[in-house]
Amino acid sequence: EADIYQTPRYLVIGTGKKITLECSQTMGHDKMYWYQQDPGMELHLIHYSYGVNSTEKGDLSSESTVSRIRTEHFPLTLESARPSHTSQYLCASSEYGGGGELFFGEGSRLTVL
Amino acid sequence: AQSVAQPEDQVNVAEGNPLTVKCTYSVSGNPYLFWYVQYPNRGLQFLLKYITGDNLVKGSYGFEAEFNKSQTSFHLKKPSALVSDSALYFCAVRDLNYGQNFVFGPGTRLSVLP
Numbered sequence: 141e142a143d144i145y146q147t148p149r150y151l152v153i154g155t156g157k158k159i160t161l162e163c164s165q166t167m168g169h170d171k172m173y174w175y176q177q178d179p180g181m182e183l184h185l186i187h188y189s190y191g192v193n194s195t196e197k198g199d200l201s202s203e204s205t206v207s208r209i210r211t212e213h214f215p216l217t218l219e220s221a222r223p224s225h226t227s228q229y230l231c232a233s234s235e236y237g238g239g240g241e242l243f244f245g246e247g248s249r250l251t252v253l
Numbered sequence: 254a255q256s257v258a259q260p261e262d263q264v265n266v267a268e269g270n271p272l273t274v275k276c277t278y279s280v281s282g283n284p285y286l287f288w289y290v291q292y293p294n295r296g297l298q299f300l301l302k303y304i305t306g307d308n309l310v311k312g313s314y315g316f317e318a319e320f321n322k323s324q325t326s327f328h329l330k331k332p333s334a335l336v337s338d339s340a341l342y343f344c345a346v347r348d349l350n351y352g353q354n355f356v357f358g359p360g361t362r363l364s365v366l367p
Contacts, residue, residue, distance in 0.1 A: 146296075180341060182358075185354060185355075232297075236353060239302070241299045242289075244289075244297040
């Protein structure tokens with residue numbers, strides 16, 4: 141079992157609300173990632189981080205923001221949720237090195253009404 | 254830029270038969286290749302990887318994959334499929350020239366019929 145945790149697993153909220161999806165890992169990995177995935181579809185990288193105080197935008201433009209104040213913690217925030225944000229958000233981490241694989245959390249399924 | 258293709262959206266196989274899920278890739282250097290499986294409403298689980306060495310890589314749950322450099326392929330295989338293998342499978346390559354990020358294929362849905 142990978143030691144990477146996401147909360148909440150499921151969230152239903154109304155339009156305009158601010159939400160934060162939490163992600164924590166206990167493996168000491170430097171690199172962390174956020175992917176967005178519609179059910180059964182491909183993954184899109186929206187944010188990643190090389191380490192503390194590092195955040196980068198991914199391939200898919202996203203209105204969300206991230207922060208990396210501690211190595212183990214990489215939360216994602218939406219300031220004002222909209223129905224178009226409805227999706228599954230997957231957090232992952234890896235060692236900074238070519239051979240290391242990605243470890244994924246169980247995902248946060250967000251529904252915005 | 255590196256890319257990954259999974260030419261089949263869906264693969265159907267009868268239980269007990271061998272299965273193959275195809276993956277081809279495009280990289281500028283030596284490839285680091287991975288296979289992941291995703292069950293409904295879950296995150297992705299790591300199955301196996303190729304970094305260097307033997308072209309046949311063995312992984313979790315009886316899966317294996319064959320690296321073929323000349324065909325730029327990394328097909329996932331299992332000698333005898335189980336109904337519980339039904340899931341979404343993703344091939345990925347790690348891009349050492351793009352922030353060491355992972356590039357995923359679009360996924361292949363495997364259905365094992367009893």
